[in-house]
Structure formats: structure tokens, C-alpha cells
Amino acid sequence: MSEPLIYVLDMAVFVGIFAILAVSLNLEYGFTGLANFGKVAFFMVGAYTSSILANMGFPYLACITVATFAAGFVGFVASLPALKLQADYLAIVTLAFGEILRFIFKNEEWIAGGVQGITVPSAITITGVPIQTMMLIQLTIVYAALAICYFIAQRVVNSPYGRTIRAIREDELAAQVLGKDVFKYKAQMFTLGSAMAGVSGSLFSQYVRFIDPYTFEPILTFTVWMMVILGGPANNLGVILGAVFVQALERGARIAKDYLLLPVDPHNLRVMIIGILIILILMYRPQGLFRESKVKTPALEVASKWKKRS
Amino acid sequence: MNSSATTKTTAVLVALIIVVAVVAGVGGYFAGQSAGYDAGYKAGYDKGVMAGGAKAYEKGKSEGYKAGYETGYKEGLKAGKPKGPTLPDKIKIGSLMCLSGFLGPMGQKIKLGVELAVKEINRKGGIAGRPVELIVEDTATDPKTALEAFKKLVEVDGCKVVIGPMASPEVMAIGKYANERKVVVISPTATSPKITTEFPDDYIFRTVGSDALQGKALADTALKKGFTKIATLVLNNPYGIGIEEKAKEVLGDKIVLSIRYDPTKMDFRTELSQIKDAGVEAVIYVGWYEDGQVMFRQALEMGLDNIQWIAAEGVYGEPMFKVADAAEFMKRAVIGTRPIAPTGLITYKLFAESFKKEYGKAPTMYQDTAYDATMLAALAIAYAGQYDGAKIKDALQYVSQYYIGATGHKMFDKNGDQLTQFYEIWKVEKVDGKYKFVGIGRWP
Structure with missing residues (x-):
């Protein structure tokens, strides 16, 4: 019989997977100012690497680890030529990079079935367990990964390193004048962001268990962008809430249509709502729903205590 | 079709109708029995066979089929019996x-x-x-x-x-x-x-039917026409590739050129010139409406209407005629296959009637x-x-x-696939200034 709980759990899993992507894009765009419009490419590398290894019989831990490194490596290689470009051109190049990669997977049948796609064996098989329990296991894995990514991201942005990348975002020239190797920092953040996208891709492929090139169209990148812009760039918690919001709106529209009588198909209405929201936010609250998180360092804490005392 | 064949078809159809009616009865029987409710069985069996099937058999006419068919359905649907607690209310x-x-x-x-x-x-x-x-x-x-x-x-x-x-x-x-x-x-x-x-x-x-069948139908059509140098031009997706692989299997080295294309590209001159250069006699083509329109228009521009195009069902349909050049090209050079019900099937006629009554137009593919x-x-x-x-x-x-x-x-069959699938071989004709699809044969 119907199990709405499973649908809720399913949504939660997707929120987790997309939240990792949002956090990774936030590192690149929110904190470093890199307009990466090819997020889907690294997600795709993670998904395909993980699927191919899983089909060869590797345990899941190996799959996700290799997928993370593979995506990070591809991100690093892609960043070398791309980061020499100014912001707008970077956006175009990364967008094209994602599409080129997708076309390679699409046309090279030997890699992973080309357009026919590839099915992925289940990572965890426990026979005789109800599906709800399996979903909870999935959920635990995804949220554990999200927690690790969030932790890493928080550590990075609250460290001296984090202040450097924020400085680069605000004024590249000034950062250079202060003796920072801007290119190096950017490449490192791009690599880190891509590796996180690889984690997300690996989780995605083992969860949905079938991937084909049509799954990785550029729209996926823009979904992640929506989450970041709505949630608030440079606020890791904000973008996670952005992921919750976008997913809830997508799923909610599907269910709302059964109960509402609207002149427009609510499923299409969802796209309009998101569009309008983005325009409104960019016009009236460009910092997103949540402001940029304040830097937290031990020194600042001590200083604020002193301030209170005096 | 001659008269004896018609009689035979009629007889077969009548037999089939009875089968439909009987299954209603059988359905009623099982369902009735399982819940200890005999009336469902009785009503299903008696009404199904007697009122529907028997009447159809006696009359042997369209009216009779319809009655049998309708009753068969009705009883078949009713078979779950009225009072059993096992089906939900909705x-x-x-x-x-x-x-x-x-x-x-x-x-x-x-x-x-x-x-x-x-x-x-x-x-x-x-x-x-x-x-x-x-x-x-x-x-x-x-x-x-x-x-x-x-x-x-x-x-x-x-x-x-x-x-x-x-x-x-x-x-x-x-x-x-x-x-x-x-x-x-x-x-x-x-x-x-x-x-x-x-x-x-x-x-x-x-x-x-699986495209393993349509691929064979397309290949057989090419074979029947005696072509020995054939190219395949298919959508780069599971639909196109499925047919391509089957056609290759049947035609072997008669296929001299295989092209897979991206339907969103909307400019196919590269692919078409490859075909032109290969000097093939026929092209097995799998496309959809939007890309098909462009493909055929450009093929006409490049003078590829002097070779035979054999297309799958993706380009079968009125939308193809929206582009005049594509329609003209189809008239000159394209034949194709599409899945179809067996000819003269009374159940199809009933469906088409009902469809027309509901929506005011004839059903399409x-x-x-x-x-x-x-x-x-x-x-x-x-x-x-x-x-x-x-x-x-x-x-x-x-x-x-x-x-x-x-x-x-x-x-x-046991895989959940269709055991049989018929295909119509079609071409395009221009009658009174209007293009239309006409059937010219069948497969198998």
C-alpha cells in the first residue's frame, strides 16, 4: 500500500545529494567568486566513475573514494586553462566543458553504454529488510557525506585560507598585491569543489541505480545555482536550506496539483515561481535569504569577549 | 482480399470474440470461487458466453461482434465480483x-x-x-x-x-x-x-513490439527491394541504436555506412553529404518529427531523393507535412514501417469510433x-x-x-514483450494538393 514516508525519505535523500552540490558550488562561487557553470560535469564524472567501478565489483567505499579523487582530478585539469579567464568567460568555458564531457559519454559506447546508459548494482544489499529501513540506511550514508563536506567547507572558509579566498573574490588585484598566488588558490578551490561534486555524483548513481547522458544536462547545474542564489551565497547553511527549498518546491508542485485547481499546470508553475523568486531576490536581496556568514576564529571570539567586558 | 479469405477472417474473429467472452466467464469463476461468491461466476459465465459470445456467433456480423466484445469487456471488468472485500473502493x-x-x-x-x-x-x-x-x-x-x-x-x-x-x-x-x-x-x-x-x-x-522486430521489418523491406548497398542513419538514442543493431544483424555487409545523429542539432548537411559520397542505393532512417523535417528538407536540397529512404515510425504523422519541402521529399523518396493492428480488425474500428466520438478526430499512432x-x-x-x-x-x-x-x-511472452507485432509499410501520396500516408504492404 501507499507509503508516503518513503516519498519523504526519498526527497530527503535528494536534498542531501543536492546539498553537497550546493555546498561545493558555494565554495567556488560564494566564497571564491568562481562562476562555475559546469558543475554537472564533475557530478557526472563522479557518477560514471562510481558506476563503472561498481559494475566491476568493487565495494562501495572504494567506488566513492575513487569517484571523489577522479572528479577532483578532472576539476584540477579543467581549472588549469579555465581559471586564466575572467569571470564571464570562465562561466562559458565551464558550461561548454560539461557539455563536451557529456557528449563523450554519449558517443563513446565502450565507456558506459553510451546513450543506452548503464545500470548500477546496489551498493548495499540486505535481503529481507523492509524498504523503509533500506531508505534510512541510504539516508544515513548521504547525510554522513553531507556532514563531512559541510565540516570541511566550514573549516576552509573560517581559516586564514578562507579569508584569502574571500579577499580574492572581493578584489583579485588587491590580493595579488598582498602577495597571494591567486591562481593557486582558485585552482585549489576548484579542485575541492569538484571533488565534492564527485562525492555527490557517486551517491546519486548508487541511489538511482541507472544513469545515462540525458541525466546530466546543463539544467542540473542551474538547479544547483538556484539553490545557492536563493539560499545565500557564502553561507553554507543557507545554501543547504536553498537545496531543501528547491526540492520541496519541485516535489510539492507534483502533489499540490492533485489538490488544487489552477488555470496553469502547477508543474510548470513551479518553474515560474522559481524564476520570479530569483528575479526578486537578485533585485531586492542580492545576498540571498541568508547573509554571508561571519568569519569565526578563536581570535575573534576572544576579541568579542573583551569588547563585552569593556 | 477474396471472399473466402474474408469468411475465414470473420470466422477467426468470431472465435476470438468468444474467447473474450469466455475469459470473462473464467474470470468470474475464479474470482467468484476465491471469495466463495457464486453469483459472480454465474453471471459472468452465463452473460459472457450466452448473451455476448453466442449472439456474436449466431449473427456473425459487426453488430454481434460489438455486443460480444462489449459484454466480454463488461463481464471481464465485473469479474472481480461485487461483494468481495479485497478491492479498494476506488x-x-x-x-x-x-x-x-x-x-x-x-x-x-x-x-x-x-x-x-x-x-x-x-x-x-x-x-x-x-x-x-x-x-x-x-x-x-x-x-x-x-x-x-x-x-x-x-x-x-x-x-x-x-x-x-x-x-x-x-x-x-x-x-x-x-x-x-x-x-x-x-x-x-x-x-x-x-x-x-x-x-x-x-x-x-x-x-x-520491441524494435528488434521493427529493425527486422525495415531490413526485410530493403532486402525485398533488392538493395545491396545500404546506409543506416539513426537517432543517437536507444530507439535509433536498437533498430540499427538489428538491421546490421540482418543485412550484414550490405550496410556500408552507419551514422548516428543528434536530433537537437538541426543541421544535418554533414551526415547527408556522407551518405551522398558513399553512393548508397537506400537509407534506413530512424528519426523524430522535428529533426525529420529538417533532415528531409535538406536531403531534398542536396538531391538525395534519387535514393530510396526507408523510415521507421518516428516520422509517420501529419506534423511532417508542415514543412512543404519535407512533405515533397517524403512523397518522392520515402517509404517506411509502423506498428499497426492487423487489417480490418473490428476491435480497432470500435476503438476508432469511440475515440472520434470522444475527441472529434481520428486516433493517431x-x-x-x-x-x-x-x-x-x-x-x-x-x-x-x-x-x-x-x-x-x-x-x-x-x-x-x-x-x-x-x-x-x-x-x-514471458518477458512481458509482445508475442507478435504487425507493421504496415507506408508511403506518401499527394491527392488534391494534400499529402497523406497510404499503406502499401505489411510485415511480416
């Missing part, structure tokens, strides 16, 4: 259709076939007196969205039977989940042979297979007498042996 049938995205225009039409079937079922009193509620979800022609929509149908609405999804990759995406959750999936349009190999003997069914998929689902639920995926799956295998639908006998 029976949900889910449907996944590409209402937007690349196959959007096609999905909007195919949805009508499903809706028509549900309307008819409810008009006949629903399944065992319970109304059918149809829940349609959009898949946006995207496997990821299809899976999400499928989960919504299964988990939120509690559907145990889903008609669709349309595209093969979508079926591939939801297949595993359907098997795990024991939900019967009947696709009216997904033709990729890979579905058979990936999901044998399980919850995935389809009311259209795949609306009939969608209708059949829905009808089969309803009959299977009635026969199972329970809203339970595993039971419905078994019942579906069983009722399909006796079901003669709009597209003919819909018997499934």
Missing part, C-alpha cells in the same frame, strides 16, 4: 507521460488514449463496480524526473499499476524500483530491445497501444480480484492470452 491507475520536454507533443496525444480507456471502463461500471481513478504525471522526457514521478505514484498515491513511461531510458530508470516495490508497469511506446535483456521475466510489460495497455491493466485487476502488484502481474499474463484489443491480440 481503483487507482497511475500513468507516466512525457507531457513536456522532447516527446511532449506526442505525450499530450498519447495521454488521450489512456483517458479514453478509463472513461470507457467507468462508463461500463468500473472494475467490479468500483470506479477507476487515473493519475497522470509528467516525466518531462527525463529519466531522473520519471523515477521521481514514479515514486510519487507508488508511495504517495499507492498505485500498483502504471501505464507508461513512454521513452525507453525512462523505463530503464524506473525498472528496478518497480520490481522492488512490485508495481506493474505497462509501457505503450518504449521499444528498445534493451528493456527485454535488462528486465526479463518481471513487472515490466509493453503493448508495443500509439493512442491505440496506450488504450490497450490501460484496458489490459483494468482487466488484470478485475481478474486478480485484489489490488496487489504480484497478483495483478500474474493476472496480466493470463488475461493477455485472451485479450483482443485495438491493436490486435496482445499476448505477452
Whole structure:
């Protein structure tokens, strides 16, 4: 019989997977100012690497680890030529990079079935367990990964390193004048962001268990962008809430249509709502729903205590 | 067709109608017995055979078929018997259709076939007196969205039977989940042979033939015409590749050039000049409307109308004539195949009549297979007498042996594929300044 709980759990899993992507894009765009419009490419590398290894019989831990490194490596290689470009051109190049990669997977049948796609064996098989329990296991894995990514991201942005990348975002020239190797920092953040996208891709492929090139169209990148812009760039918690919001709106529209009588198909209405929201936010609250998180360092804490005392 | 053949066909049809009527009775019998309710059996059997089948047999006329057919349906649907506690008060049938995205225009039409079937079922009193509620979800022609929509149908609405999804990759995406959750999936349009190999003997069914068959039909058509130098030009997706692989298997080294193209490109001069340079006698072509229009227009520009084009059903349909050059090219150089019901099938006529009455126009491709998929689902639920995926799956295998639908006998093999599928060979003619499709032969 119907199990709405499973649908809720399913949504939660997707929120987790997309939240990792949002956090990774936030590192690149929110904190470093890199307009990466090819997020889907690294997600795709993670998904395909993980699927191919899983089909060869590797345990899941190996799959996700290799997928993370593979995506990070591809991100690093892609960043070398791309980061020499100014912001707008970077956006175009990364967008094209994602599409080129997708076309390679699409046309090279030997890699992973080309357009026919590839099915992925289940990572965890426990026979005789109800599906709800399996979903909870999935959920635990995804949220554990999200927690690790969030932790890493928080550590990075609250460290001296984090202040450097924020400085680069605000004024590249000034950062250079202060003796920072801007290119190096950017490449490192791009690599880190891509590796996180690889984690997300690996989780995605083992969860949905079938991937084909049509799954990785550029729209996926823009979904992640929506989450970041709505949630608030440079606020890791904000973008996670952005992921919750976008997913809830997508799923909610599907269910709302059964109960509402609207002149427009609510499923299409969802796209309009998101569009309008983005325009409104960019016009009236460009910092997103949540402001940029304040830097937290031990020194600042001590200083604020002193301030209170005096 | 001569008169003796007509008589034979008539006899066969009458026999089939009786079978339909009998299955109603059998359905009534089993269901009645299982709940210890004899009236269902009696009513089903007596009415089904006597009133429907026997009358049809005696009269042997269209009227009789109709009565038999209608009664057969009615009794078949009723078979779940009226008082058993096992069926829910409202029976949900889910449907996944590409209402937007690349196959959007096609999905909007195919949805009508499903809706028509549900309307008819409810008009006949629903399944065992319970109304059918149809829940349609959009898949946006995207496997990821299809899976999400499928989960919504299964988990939120509690559907145990889903008609669709349309595209093969979508079926591939939801297949595993359907098997795990024991939900019967009947696709009216997904033709990729890979579905058979990936999901044998399980919850995935389809009311259209696998392209392993159409690939053979296209190849045979080329062989019959005596071509020895043939090119394949197909969509770079499971639909195109499925046909290409089968055609290669049949034609072997007669295929001298194989091209897969991206339908969103909208400029195919490169591909067409490759064909021109290869100097082939025929092209086996698999495309869709939008790219097909451009392909044919450019082929006409390049003078490729001097070779024979043999196309699959993707370019069969009036939208092709919107572009005048494409229509002209089709008239000059294109023949093709499409899945079709056996000729003169009375059940198709009944379906077409009903469709026209409901929507004011004649049915087009795949609306009939969608209708059949829905009808089969309803009959299977009635026969199972329970809203339970595993039971419905078994019942579906069983009722399909006796079901003669709009597209003919819909018997499934053990993989849930169609046992037989007929194809029409068509060409385009211009009559009174208007282009139209005409049938010129059949396969097999």
C-alpha cells in the first residue's frame, strides 16, 4: 500500500545529494567568486566513475573514494586553462566543458553504454529488510557525506585560507598585491569543489541505480545555482536550506496539483515561481535569504569577549 | 482480399470474440470461487458466453461482434465480483507521460488514449463496480524526473499499476524500483530491445513490439527491394541504436555506412553529404518529427531523393507535412514501417469510433497501444480480484492470452514483450494538393 514516508525519505535523500552540490558550488562561487557553470560535469564524472567501478565489483567505499579523487582530478585539469579567464568567460568555458564531457559519454559506447546508459548494482544489499529501513540506511550514508563536506567547507572558509579566498573574490588585484598566488588558490578551490561534486555524483548513481547522458544536462547545474542564489551565497547553511527549498518546491508542485485547481499546470508553475523568486531576490536581496556568514576564529571570539567586558 | 479469405477472417474473429467472452466467464469463476461468491461466476459465465459470445456467433456480423466484445469487456471488468472485500473502493491507475520536454507533443496525444480507456471502463461500471481513478504525471522526457514521478505514484498515491513511461531510458530508470516495490508497469511506446535483456521475466510489460522486430521489418523491406548497398542513419538514442543493431544483424555487409545523429542539432548537411559520397542505393532512417523535417528538407536540397529512404515510425504523422519541402521529399523518396493492428480488425474500428466520438478526430499512432495497455491493466485487476502488484502481474499474463484489443491480440511472452507485432509499410501520396500516408504492404 501507499507509503508516503518513503516519498519523504526519498526527497530527503535528494536534498542531501543536492546539498553537497550546493555546498561545493558555494565554495567556488560564494566564497571564491568562481562562476562555475559546469558543475554537472564533475557530478557526472563522479557518477560514471562510481558506476563503472561498481559494475566491476568493487565495494562501495572504494567506488566513492575513487569517484571523489577522479572528479577532483578532472576539476584540477579543467581549472588549469579555465581559471586564466575572467569571470564571464570562465562561466562559458565551464558550461561548454560539461557539455563536451557529456557528449563523450554519449558517443563513446565502450565507456558506459553510451546513450543506452548503464545500470548500477546496489551498493548495499540486505535481503529481507523492509524498504523503509533500506531508505534510512541510504539516508544515513548521504547525510554522513553531507556532514563531512559541510565540516570541511566550514573549516576552509573560517581559516586564514578562507579569508584569502574571500579577499580574492572581493578584489583579485588587491590580493595579488598582498602577495597571494591567486591562481593557486582558485585552482585549489576548484579542485575541492569538484571533488565534492564527485562525492555527490557517486551517491546519486548508487541511489538511482541507472544513469545515462540525458541525466546530466546543463539544467542540473542551474538547479544547483538556484539553490545557492536563493539560499545565500557564502553561507553554507543557507545554501543547504536553498537545496531543501528547491526540492520541496519541485516535489510539492507534483502533489499540490492533485489538490488544487489552477488555470496553469502547477508543474510548470513551479518553474515560474522559481524564476520570479530569483528575479526578486537578485533585485531586492542580492545576498540571498541568508547573509554571508561571519568569519569565526578563536581570535575573534576572544576579541568579542573583551569588547563585552569593556 | 477474396471472399473466402474474408469468411475465414470473420470466422477467426468470431472465435476470438468468444474467447473474450469466455475469459470473462473464467474470470468470474475464479474470482467468484476465491471469495466463495457464486453469483459472480454465474453471471459472468452465463452473460459472457450466452448473451455476448453466442449472439456474436449466431449473427456473425459487426453488430454481434460489438455486443460480444462489449459484454466480454463488461463481464471481464465485473469479474472481480461485487461483494468481495479485497478491492479498494476506488481503483487507482497511475500513468507516466512525457507531457513536456522532447516527446511532449506526442505525450499530450498519447495521454488521450489512456483517458479514453478509463472513461470507457467507468462508463461500463468500473472494475467490479468500483470506479477507476487515473493519475497522470509528467516525466518531462527525463529519466531522473520519471523515477521521481514514479515514486510519487507508488508511495504517495499507492498505485500498483502504471501505464507508461513512454521513452525507453525512462523505463530503464524506473525498472528496478518497480520490481522492488512490485508495481506493474505497462509501457505503450518504449521499444528498445534493451528493456527485454535488462528486465526479463518481471513487472515490466509493453503493448508495443520491441524494435528488434521493427529493425527486422525495415531490413526485410530493403532486402525485398533488392538493395545491396545500404546506409543506416539513426537517432543517437536507444530507439535509433536498437533498430540499427538489428538491421546490421540482418543485412550484414550490405550496410556500408552507419551514422548516428543528434536530433537537437538541426543541421544535418554533414551526415547527408556522407551518405551522398558513399553512393548508397537506400537509407534506413530512424528519426523524430522535428529533426525529420529538417533532415528531409535538406536531403531534398542536396538531391538525395534519387535514393530510396526507408523510415521507421518516428516520422509517420501529419506534423511532417508542415514543412512543404519535407512533405515533397517524403512523397518522392520515402517509404517506411509502423506498428499497426492487423487489417480490418473490428476491435480497432470500435476503438476508432469511440475515440472520434470522444475527441472529434481520428486516433493517431500509439493512442491505440496506450488504450490497450490501460484496458489490459483494468482487466488484470478485475481478474486478480485484489489490488496487489504480484497478483495483478500474474493476472496480466493470463488475461493477455485472451485479450483482443485495438491493436490486435496482445499476448505477452514471458518477458512481458509482445508475442507478435504487425507493421504496415507506408508511403506518401499527394491527392488534391494534400499529402497523406497510404499503406502499401505489411510485415511480416
